[in-house]
Amino acid sequence: MQKEEIIKQINAALAKEFELDESMLTPDADFVKLGLDSLDAVDMVIVLEQMFKIDIRNNYKVGDFGTLGGLYDFVERLIKQKNA
Amino acid sequence: MLNYDELIIGGGISGMAASLLSAKRGKKTALLEAGATLSPTLSGFTRAAAHFETGFHYAFGLGEGEIGQYFFDLLGLDIKSYPLLQNGYDEIHLPSGRIVKLAYPRQNLEHSLGEVFPEEKENLKKYLDKLEDCFLNSAYLNLHRDKTLDLNAPVDTPKSLQEVLDECFKSDEIKAVLAASSFLHGTPPNKISFGMHACIAGGLFHGAYGVLGGGKAIVNAFEKALKKAGVDVFLNTKATSIEEDGDKKIIRTNKDSFACDICISSIHPKEFLKIAPQNAYREGYKTRVNALEETPGFFTLYAKYKGPRVEASNIYLLSKTNVVDCFNTNSNNPSYYINFSPDKEQNVSIISFTSPEPAVWNKNSPDYQERKNNYSLRIKNDINKLAPDIAKYLEYIEVSTPATSRRYVGYSGGYGLMHDMYKTKVLPMTKIKGLYLCGQSVLVPGLLGSIITSLMVDKMAEAANV
Numbered sequence: 443m444q445k446e447e448i449i450k451q452i453n454a455a456l457a458k459e460f461e462l463d464e465s466m467l468t469p470d471a472d473f474v475k476l477g478l479d480s481l482d483a484v485d486m487v488i489v490l491e492q493m494f495k496i497d498i499r500n501n502y503k504v505g506d507f508g509t510l511g512g513l514y515d516f517v518e519r520l521i522k523q524k525n526a
Numbered sequence: 527m528l529n530y531d532e533l534i535i536g537g538g539i540s541g542m543a544a545s546l547l548s549a550k551r552g553k554k555t556a557l558l559e560a561g562a563t564l565s566p567t568l569s570g571f572t573r574a575a576a577h578f579e580t581g582f583h584y585a586f587g588l589g590e591g592e593i594g595q596y597f598f599d600l601l602g603l604d605i606k607s608y609p610l611l612q613n614g615y616d617e618i619h620l621p622s623g624r625i626v627k628l629a630y631p632r633q634n635l636e637h638s639l640g641e642v643f644p645e646e647k648e649n650l651k652k653y654l655d656k657l658e659d660c661f662l663n664s665a666y667l668n669l670h671r672d673k674t675l676d677l678n679a680p681v682d683t684p685k686s687l688q689e690v691l692d693e694c695f696k697s698d699e700i701k702a703v704l705a706a707s708s709f710l711h712g713t714p715p716n717k718i719s720f721g722m723h724a725c726i727a728g729g730l731f732h733g734a735y736g737v738l739g740g741g742k743a744i745v746n747a748f749e750k751a752l753k754k755a756g757v758d759v760f761l762n763t764k765a766t767s768i769e770e771d772g773d774k775k776i777i778r779t780n781k782d783s784f785a786c787d788i789c790i791s792s793i794h795p796k797e798f799l800k801i802a803p804q805n806a807y808r809e810g811y812k813t814r815v816n817a818l819e820e821t822p823g824f825f826t827l828y829a830k831y832k833g834p835r836v837e838a839s840n841i842y843l844l845s846k847t848n849v850v851d852c853f854n855t856n857s858n859n860p861s862y863y864i865n866f867s868p869d870k871e872q873n874v875s876i877i878s879f880t881s882p883e884p885a886v887w888n889k890n891s892p893d894y895q896e897r898k899n900n901y902s903l904r905i906k907n908d909i910n911k912l913a914p915d916i917a918k919y920l921e922y923i924e925v926s927t928p929a930t931s932r933r934y935v936g937y938s939g940g941y942g943l944m945h946d947m948y949k950t951k952v953l954p955m956t957k958i959k960g961l962y963l964c965g966q967s968v969l970v971p972g973l974l975g976s977i978i979t980s981l982m983v984d985k986m987a988e989a990a991n992v
């Protein structure tokens with residue numbers, strides 16, 4: 443899957459599941475500023491795991507992503523790993 | 527309007543534990559229970575001079591210095607446990623007619639199963655090492671790892687139980703023998719994470735414990751501690767709505783109304799969603815929680831056992847070699863879990879999985895009684911065929927269906943919601959400061975799991991400082 447496609451899918455999911463305005467979903471946007479709390483964070487991990495059939499929980503280290511851009515990279519890396 | 531600092535909805539084990547922890551922090555605490563007694567789940571019942579357990583058979587971690595005992599001490603509970611299954615075993619009856627003894631603890635298991643499946647000896651060792659490793663390192667169960675209360679703790683393996691079994695073994699029968707313990711948490715092997723399963727099965731292989739006096743004694747110990755801690759308990763009091771009023775939460779019930787700063791719900795999460803304020807969650811999350819699957823409903827026959835002492839503690843009569851298929855609640859060919867109480871009388875519960883859908887077992891439907899009778903009859907016939915040596919000594923006393931459970935605790939899935947590793951987790955926090963969830967459907971199942979969620983919520987309540 444191309445990076446752009448990944449970004450598109452992540453943004454669509456965040457907009458729908460977390461009621462965020464797509465125009466705010468830029469790579470430098472940080473989660474706290476987007477209004478996401480700890481409940482959303484855990485929930486989001488599971489939504490993305492299901493969507494991309496990847497395992498985020500066991501690969502995540504604190505600080506891996508603070509911004510949306512970090513999340514895009516992280517998900518891309520896991521998808522590549524899975525397909526490798 | 528009655529005023530409290532903190533209020534807990536639901537008087538099961540998790541709600542009672544949360545109440546004690548709240549009072550321990552010096553709060554004025556109320557506990558509301560819809561039923562006529564605390565923890566109907568654990569209390570069991572007495573009929574024809576025989577006592578039957580309804581929600582507790584055994585648990586792991588109750589030995590000296592172990593996690594369960596630590597919780598009991600922390601909560602100030604006087605509960606006496608004793609080792610069970612020390613040199614005992616469970617019996618798994620496979621569809622092929624083969625009967626396999628699952629011995630405890632681990633070294634016995636390895637030895638006895640190794641004899642039955644000699645070609646799987648090496649694999650068995652690897653599998654049990656993995657199970658034990660997961661159990662000992664479980665984020666939820668390890669007091670020393672300081673991660674017990676960490677929400678983001680990994681489940682220790684991204685694989686399901688079924689995947690790990692398929693990787694480890696060639697024989698489908700040994701897989702069935704090892705997967706049968708999924709009946710104890712109610713999530714099928716292809717949906718439970720190996721890590722979560724290891725918390726339960728690994729725990730049992732490590733050391734299983736009974737409690738002197740059974741579930742009733744656990745409830746009594748809680749009642750005593752609640753009284754001592756000064757918690758006000760309101761029985762027959764069902765919460766019907768939770769509203770926000772500034773920082774306060776207003777709880778309406780079938781009786782009084784209550785105002786509090788912190789409200790902790792320990793009831794079934796889908797029932798909580800019905801009474802929670804609209805803004806407790808985002809719509810997406812609500813939809814995901816409402817879509818979570820219920821654990822199977824239990825259709826249970828209770829009987830006195832009048833024969834020579836049965837050495838096995840539990841007998842699993844599997845109707846399918848693939849345990850995932852044993853979770854089919856619409857099957858015409860159900861599996862059975864037979865539990866013998868550990869005391870002298872050896873009273874028996876025979877549990878089979880049935881649909882938890884309220885419409886399927888509904889006390890108000892005109893054919894309920896007839897269907898219940900027919901279903902019971904058919905179970906008796908099955909037991910006569912599948913376990914004739916036991917069946918001939920059974921005197922049947924009582925029957926319960928998922929509708930019975932719904933009447934007593936408000937839900938009909940035997941253990942509440944499934945813990946499906948691929949689906950949303952029910953989390954202890956909400957969007958509202960000071961409104962939390964605990965209980966068996968939140969993060970970790972079972973008796974100890976329920977207490978762990980109460981501890982998590984207690985930390986949050988303390989930090990919230992409303």
Ligand SMILES: Cc1cc2nc3c(=O)[nH]c(=O)nc-3n(C[C@H](O)[C@H](O)[C@H](O)COP(=O)(O)OP(=O)(O)OC[C@H]3O[C@@H](n4cnc5c(N)ncnc54)[C@H](O)[C@@H]3O)c2cc1C
Nearest residue numbers: 536538539540560567581583584764765935965966972973
């Ligand atoms: C047959 C069976 C055998 C089991 N065996 C074992 C075992 O051997 N070992 C083990 O560890 N676990 C076992 N369990 C699981 C264990 O009993 C449960 O996980 C545990 O008791 C759940 O406690 P809880 O507090 O989460 O839920 P519950 O006990 O369901 O408590 C919730 C309470 O809330 C009340 N309530 C509901 N709605 C409202 C409302 N609106 N207002 C006020 N109150 C309300 C209900 O009446 C109920 O009492 C078993 C369960 C069953 C059914």
